[in-house]
Amino acid sequence: MNYLTKLKKSAEQNNSIVCMGIDPILEKMKIPGKPYKVFVKFFSDILNAIVSENMHPGIVKPNYAFFAMHGFPGLRALKKIINMYHKEKFLVILDAKRGDIGKTSEAYAKEVFDFWKVDAVTVAPYMGTDSVQPFLEFCDKGKGVYILNRTSNPGAVDFQNIVSDGIPLYLRVSHKIVDWYKQGIGAVVGATYPAELEQISSYFAHSKKEVPLLIPGVGSQGGSAAEVVAALTKAGNDLALHRINSSSGIIFAYEKEKTDDYAGAAVKAIKRLNDEINFKSIQNNSA
Amino acid sequence: MNYLTKLKKSAEQNNSIVCMGIDPILEKMKIPGKPYKVFVKFFSDILNAIVSENMHPGIVKPNYAFFAMHGFPGLRALKKIINMYHKEKFLVILDAKRGDIGKTSEAYAKEVFDFWKVDAVTVAPYMGTDSVQPFLEFCDKGKGVYILNRTSNPGAVDFQNIVSDGIPLYLRVSHKIVDWYKQGIGAVVGATYPAELEQISSYFAHSKKEVPLLIPGVGSQGGSAAEVVAALTKAGNDLALHRINSSSGIIFAYEKEKTDDYAGAAVKAIKRLNDEINFKSIQNNSA
Numbered sequence: 209m210n211y212l213t214k215l216k217k218s219a220e221q222n223n224s225i226v227c228m229g230i231d232p233i234l235e236k237m238k239i240p241g242k243p244y245k246v247f248v249k250f251f252s253d254i255l256n257a258i259v260s261e262n263m264h265p266g267i268v269k270p271n272y273a274f275f276a277m278h279g280f281p282g283l284r285a286l287k288k289i290i291n292m293y294h295k296e297k298f299l300v301i302l303d304a305k306r307g308d309i310g311k312t313s314e315a316y317a318k319e320v321f322d323f324w325k326v327d328a329v330t331v332a333p334y335m336g337t338d339s340v341q342p343f344l345e346f347c348d349k350g351k352g353v354y355i356l357n358r359t360s361n362p363g364a365v366d367f368q369n370i371v372s373d374g375i376p377l378y379l380r381v382s383h384k385i386v387d388w389y390k391q392g393i394g395a396v397v398g399a400t401y402p403a404e405l406e407q408i409s410s411y412f413a414h415s416k417k418e419v420p421l422l423i424p425g426v427g428s429q430g431g432s433a434a435e436v437v438a439a440l441t442k443a444g445n446d447l448a449l450h451r452i453n454s455s456s457g458i459i460f461a462y463e464k465e466k467t468d469d470y471a472g473a474a475v476k477a478i479k480r481l482n483d484e485i486n487f488k489s490i491q492n493n494s495a
Numbered sequence: 496m497n498y499l500t501k502l503k504k505s506a507e508q509n510n511s512i513v514c515m516g517i518d519p520i521l522e523k524m525k526i527p528g529k530p531y532k533v534f535v536k537f538f539s540d541i542l543n544a545i546v547s548e549n550m551h552p553g554i555v556k557p558n559y560a561f562f563a564m565h566g567f568p569g570l571r572a573l574k575k576i577i578n579m580y581h582k583e584k585f586l587v588i589l590d591a592k593r594g595d596i597g598k599t600s601e602a603y604a605k606e607v608f609d610f611w612k613v614d615a616v617t618v619a620p621y622m623g624t625d626s627v628q629p630f631l632e633f634c635d636k637g638k639g640v641y642i643l644n645r646t647s648n649p650g651a652v653d654f655q656n657i658v659s660d661g662i663p664l665y666l667r668v669s670h671k672i673v674d675w676y677k678q679g680i681g682a683v684v685g686a687t688y689p690a691e692l693e694q695i696s697s698y699f700a701h702s703k704k705e706v707p708l709l710i711p712g713v714g715s716q717g718g719s720a721a722e723v724v725a726a727l728t729k730a731g732n733d734l735a736l737h738r739i740n741s742s743s744g745i746i747f748a749y750e751k752e753k754t755d756d757y758a759g760a761a762v763k764a765i766k767r768l769n770d771e772i773n774f775k776s777i778q779n780n781s782a
Contacts, residue, residue: 273602309648315560336650361596363623372659
């Protein structure tokens, strides 16, 4: 099954296009102990609550950095968490921003798809075609490859908004994504710049290519899910293809709720984000 | 001691500005066994030959991807090899092309400097200022941060050569490197494009900032060390600051030499590259 079909099926089955970001921060986890034990328990508690409350978002995005900073125990926890979520039929995007010269990208592609065994990965575009191609080979095996296109952070403007011949760099990256097209290639576009999200997603819609968007930046980074959905539907998109990511807004929702029940608070936060997105009713209206 | 001083001291002590790239490829290593054992033995044999033949290049650059594709045994070998080379007074650059939004880059910076404990890292610039800043914080602790500026691969032209207001993107990255300047910030500039290498290095020379260059692409990628040195000296650079990297040209030199003595062949390849660069005589002439 190709990655696009996996995304659509998962959205329909779970009535959700939320992606839960897994960015563990030891100090925020209300469990004593060392990283491996704490991370596994925290995310297994959240998983159990998701399953028992039937609030499955369908997809998770572990962030490589937050595991790797703890060395081998962190990376072992990442492996364990990927397995746990796979067993409960989650798709897993490894957010690792890989990318290097061709031969090295081949090695990275093997790392993410053969060792970590995830469904998709994020890839940095600065090094161009041969740095992206080895990842795209895996699209034929049902994998997804999200190219950084317009990122959600303040520094994004430094290079991504440089305009040449009337075209900003981020849009040139979108053009390349269409040039490179294989079913499974996607784009990371931040929720924090809704006008640019609309511009990019309508470009993809007009190019007649189905490019799934991974949209970080709602919640703590300041983007609004309602604005994202408005931008996507205006551009004429099939919402089931795209994912809106929230990390600390879900996993650390207990802080705002002033409760110790982090797993329950996470499930409620997923429900709130689902409600804000209102996927089912939008799909029904557009059908 | 700051990273620039470390580079200069190492160059003077070893009469070398060669960086040995550590890109292990299991099939090319003439040792039976699994990745951990093979990688550690292969690079420990090369290290022993370097020490006993007194042909110390001063710095190595392990490539994260080639270890990570083998999972935990690969990463354990990376840790062991970093330790081995540190013990013999090598500087170690982790070539990992890290970079993400600010908070995530903070985690990556901790990964590379606190867990891997290397002296320097390569960082991708596409996400802008806040993605680079957390790495630069470590310059105050003697660390080096090489920003991808003009890479050595064919795909480099796709985005890096896009021109706006007469200025190609790679040169805008050079400008930002000067804006971001701290002692220890460096730039990756491929040997495969000598004209652009000269342009970038003379820009840094004119900006009166000491920006160490990490120059991959000689040998198997087709760049010439003599051309690199000519470009650098023309731009008025202190050669002791820069490093010319060769990976398979050194570690797999045994293939061209048609010998089984890979360690001996590696040492000879370092010597040949040193001779081609001719560091000592150029430094004496310019002194």
